[in-house]
Amino acid sequence: MGDVIPKPLEVLSPHELRNAMRSALTDALERMDSDEFLDALEELTPDERNAAAITRGEVFRAWRRLNNQQLDEIREQLVANEAELRKATEELVEARAGVEKVAAFLNTANQFLNVAARFISLV
Amino acid sequence: MNAMNRSLEGRVLCFLNLMVLALVVALVSGCGAARAGRFDTFAAAGMNYAQARNQFLRHSLDVNIERDTLELRKQHGALDGAGRARVVTEQDKIVQERIAILADLERHGAVMSQYFLALARLASSQADANAAAAATRLSGELGGLTNALGKKSIGGNPISSLIGQATGMAVGGFRNRALERHLKTHAGTVQRELVLEEELLRVLTDEMIADRKALQAHERRTRLVPPFRGDAPPQEWDAERKRFLLAEVDLTRARAAQDAARHLRMVFESLAGGADDGGLAALQFAIERVNEFIGPSGK
Numbered sequence: 001m002g003d004v005i006p007k008p009l010e011v012l013s014p015h016e017l018r019n020a021m022r023s024a025l026t027d028a029l030e031r032m033d034s035d036e037f038l039d040a041l042e043e044l045t046p047d048e049r050n051a052a053a054i055t056r057g058e059v060f061r062a063w064r065r066l067n068n069q070q071l072d073e074i075r076e077q078l079v080a081n082e083a084e085l086r087k088a089t090e091e092l093v094e095a096r097a098g099v100e101k102v103a104a105f106l107n108t109a110n111q112f113l114n115v116a117a118r119f120i121s122l123v
Numbered sequence: 124m125n126a127m128n129r130s131l132e133g134r135v136l137c138f139l140n141l142m143v144l145a146l147v148v149a150l151v152s153g154c155g156a157a158r159a160g161r162f163d164t165f166a167a168a169g170m171n172y173a174q175a176r177n178q179f180l181r182h183s184l185d186v187n188i189e190r191d192t193l194e195l196r197k198q199h200g201a202l203d204g205a206g207r208a209r210v211v212t213e214q215d216k217i218v219q220e221r222i223a224i225l226a227d228l229e230r231h232g233a234v235m236s237q238y239f240l241a242l243a244r245l246a247s248s249q250a251d252a253n254a255a256a257a258a259t260r261l262s263g264e265l266g267g268l269t270n271a272l273g274k275k276s277i278g279g280n281p282i283s284s285l286i287g288q289a290t291g292m293a294v295g296g297f298r299n300r301a302l303e304r305h306l307k308t309h310a311g312t313v314q315r316e317l318v319l320e321e322e323l324l325r326v327l328t329d330e331m332i333a334d335r336k337a338l339q340a341h342e343r344r345t346r347l348v349p350p351f352r353g354d355a356p357p358q359e360w361d362a363e364r365k366r367f368l369l370a371e372v373d374l375t376r377a378r379a380a381q382d383a384a385r386h387l388r389m390v391f392e393s394l395a396g397g398a399d400d401g402g403l404a405a406l407q408f409a410i411e412r413v414n415e416f417i418g419p420s421g422k
Contacts (some may be wrong), residue, residue, distance in 0.1 A: 026315035050201035092241035
């Protein structure tokens with residue numbers, strides 16, 4: 001199996017583009033935690049290290065915002081599904097009540113016949 | 124009085140005939156009882172999932188805030204007072220947005236839990252057993268009313284036990300038809316719910332793993348590497364190193380919640396499609412792993 005060729009950015013849907021950006025930012029932040037990157041950082045001047053720290057903060061916030069955006073969309077879709085899910089729940093409760101009515105009817109008939117049996121044995 | 128007894132006996136025998144007919148009907152309509160039992164197990168797993176998933180959401184927020192605070196500390200030395208005020212305000216806002224999203228998702232988890240509870244109650248065979256017991260008692264009373272009925276049997280089985288079985292199965296058939304109606308009307312809604320759940324936990328898990336990696340990398344860089352750069356690392360350094368390396372392995376356990384959500388969807392799709400099992404054991408195992416993860420070792 002050959003490697004999957006990534007699609008060019010121009011043809012990605014907004015959803016795919018955001019996923020690609022999230023993935024790229026996740027990788028970038030992870031690389032910034034590697035020994036190689038941090039060792040290289042120690043060789044830089046204080047101003048360059050500060051600039052790198054500020055850039056890291058910006059990358060981090062952009063990454064978090066993308067994650068929040070995606071979770072917010074999922075939340076919206078789950079909330080949109082909620083009315084249907086509640087309706088399904090109500091119908092299950094009603095169906096269960098129907099099953100219980102059958103059992104309740106039999107119990108009532110049982111009690112009635114219990115009384116009838118005692119009455120007949122008396123006569 | 125004899126005429127009254129004969130009339131009563133006639134009615135009792137008529138009732139008996141109806142019950143025998145019910146036995147035949149129940150034998151035909153109660154065929155899906157085993158499947159309903161699977162839904163019972165699935166619904167119980169769904170309730171466990173909903174509970175574990177909400178704990179996972181809270182745990183993800185803890186890790187999220189720890190990482191956020193670490194990132195603020197990393198920028199602190201590079202910024203002046205105004206810059207620090209700006210980034211802490213920005214990051215607080217992002218975390219507060221996350222808290223609001225997770226609060227909504229947790230509330231939604233309660234709606235999902237209610238659904239699984241209602242499904243478990245319908246799919247449970249307890250009502251069938253209660254009805255069967257009631258019918259057995261009922262036919263026992265009928266047998267007491269008339270000698271003819273008391274002596275009757277079908278295939279060597281006392282009529283009272285057959286009536287009990289028939290009634291239990293008739294109730295089971297009623298329950299199965301209700302379940303079928305439910306699936307026909309709402310399977311799409313439930314499937315959409317579970318697909319979204321799976322996506323939710325995938326996004327959260329990816330982020331949580333990245334957060335934990337960053338927290339561990341920082342701890343390693345500040346606590347494990349400096350002593351080794353010195354002349355001789357202290358004795359406890361060996362155990363510390365082992366702990367760090369094993370923590371890397373532990374990260375894979377964070378996938379448990381995502382796995383559980385995937386299994387929940389797959390089992391529902393299999394059961395709704397008519398399969399008998401659909402991987403219930405794998406689902407239950409996946410939920411156990413989530414509980415282990417969010418237990419003391421996962422926090």
